[in-house]
Structure formats: structure tokens, C-alpha cells
Amino acid sequence: MPELPEVETVLRGMENALLGKCIKAVKINRYDLRMPLPQDFGQRLTGKSINALERRGKYIIMHIGDNIHVILHLGMSGRVNIFPPNIPYKAQKHDHVVVTMGDGACFAFEDARRFGMVYIAEGSWKLEKRFASMGAEPLDDWSGGELYESLKNKKSPIKSALLDQRVVAGLGNIYVCETLFRALIDPLRLSNSITAKEAGDIVKHSRDILIEAIKAGGSSLKDYKHTDGSLGYFQHSFAVYNREGEKCSNNKCASNISRIVQSGRSTFYCSSCQK
Ligand SMILES: [Zn+2]
Known part of the structure; x- marks a missing residue:
């Protein structure tokens, strides 16, 4: 999607x-x-x-x-x-x-x-x-403080909370998985366990990843093409998404990328790096 x-x-x-x-x-x-x-x-x-x-x-x-x-x-x-x-x-x-x-x-x-x-x-x-009811635009007005406030009473996993368009607008499965890997946060963690510093990390890394992905013209997996029919190429930069069983991209880590299912959606993550 x-x-x-x-x-x-x-x-x-x-x-x-x-x-x-x-x-x-x-x-x-x-x-x-x-x-x-x-x-x-x-x-x-x-x-x-x-x-x-x-x-x-x-x-x-x-x-x-x-x-x-x-x-x-x-x-x-x-x-x-x-x-x-x-x-x-x-x-x-x-x-x-x-x-x-x-x-x-x-x-x-x-x-x-x-x-x-x-x-x-x-x-x-x-x-x-x-x-x-839509949440903040991650490239504009989103802050760690705002994210922390919206998570602190939530019991859902952080992965699910970030997919909720009322928490933040525009993120989907790919960019949430990539953001949590870069922020070193376990996607199974409950939202109310995320600290203010971690909320700030999520905001910063998601913004970085979104900007990089826009520069690459997005990610073309199945159907997505540009308006002129050309393809995006950020899919070649995925650290975890669609990489189940591959070695973690962190040089100091010997683990492979795992895939689990959360709320019916695949989550890709490194169980060693992400705490
Ligand atoms: Zn790792």
C-alpha cells in the first residue's frame, strides 16, 4: 500500500x-x-x-x-x-x-x-x-513530546500505535518497521512503556527515513509506480522490511531479521538490536 x-x-x-x-x-x-x-x-x-x-x-x-x-x-x-x-x-x-x-x-x-x-x-x-481525527504530519509538526503524550495511556504494541493514522499520519507497515529498527525499539513493546527519549528517537528516525524515501521516489514493491510509469527505488534500502532470515544490517549483530504477525500485518525486526 x-x-x-x-x-x-x-x-x-x-x-x-x-x-x-x-x-x-x-x-x-x-x-x-x-x-x-x-x-x-x-x-x-x-x-x-x-x-x-x-x-x-x-x-x-x-x-x-x-x-x-x-x-x-x-x-x-x-x-x-x-x-x-x-x-x-x-x-x-x-x-x-x-x-x-x-x-x-x-x-x-x-x-x-x-x-x-x-x-x-x-x-x-x-x-x-x-x-x-488525523494525527500530526511527520515531516511538519510532529514532536517527541506529542508522540509521548499520545502513547502514554495506550496499551497496544508500539508497532500498532504508529500505524494508527490518528496518532501520526502517513506511516504504514514499511516505514513503521524501518523506523522501529533505526530507533532500536522492539515492535512488541507496549506503547505506554515508550519513554520520552524513545518517542523523540521515533520521531527523528521516521522523519529521516521518510525524507530518504521521498528522495528515492518511494518504494516500488507490487503496484506502485510514479505518475510517468517509472519506479521508486527505496525498497533497495530496506534494513528490515521484507528481509526475513537475512543477516541484520548492524555489523556488530550476528542475528537474522525475524518476521512476526501483529494485528494481521507482518512485522520485520531484529530481536537482538531492538529492545
Ligand atoms: Zn541486529
């Missing part, structure tokens, strides 16, 4: 190709998406400009015209494929929404598994429950 670095990379691709441009046509191949599209979806967007794009957690918000906010979530397998004006649109089987801009550029929302979402937020999008 695309996490913060992958969504940020898609956002930057969209900004480069679409910002300030006017929507000429919207073609909808499928209305019955996870959030069903209203019949007038295309009509409401046509003739309006994409004035701003931003990311909140794993969501992209497209600000269109004076007061339309289109929310985009890639789900498990969603992609945004962008074709510049000089390159003809090439349809994919699961292109659900195809938008053509006034200058001939075009973008398609493709989602084979249909866990993704594209919808118009009515009224103020920030007041929607999913955004109103």
Missing part, C-alpha cells in the same frame, strides 16, 4: 504536470468505486482549473475552481498515470476516471483492486472525520 513517500511522489508528479491547468473533459468508466461517483462528477469539474494540490497523510487533495476539493486515495493498488500534451493517452484496463486538460495533457486514475478512492468533499474537507 502506498505510504507517505509514495503519495508525496505522486503529488509532486501531479503538481508538475497539472497545476494551474484547466479541465477540458472528464471521462468516467466506472461509477461504482469504493466511494461511488455522482453522475454529475465530470460536469462539476469541467471548465475549472486545478489551482492547488496538497497531501494530508496518505491522501491527495486537489483544489479545483473556487470551491471544489477532490480527494484521492490510492488504496492498495491505485495509480495516477499522467500523459504530457505530446504523448497520447494509453488506456489501461482499470482506468476508472480519465481527465483531459486544456493543453492536451491527461491523467488517469487506475485501480485494479478498487480499494482506492476519488470523490468530491462537500463543504470543508478538513472537517471530514478522516481528516479531523
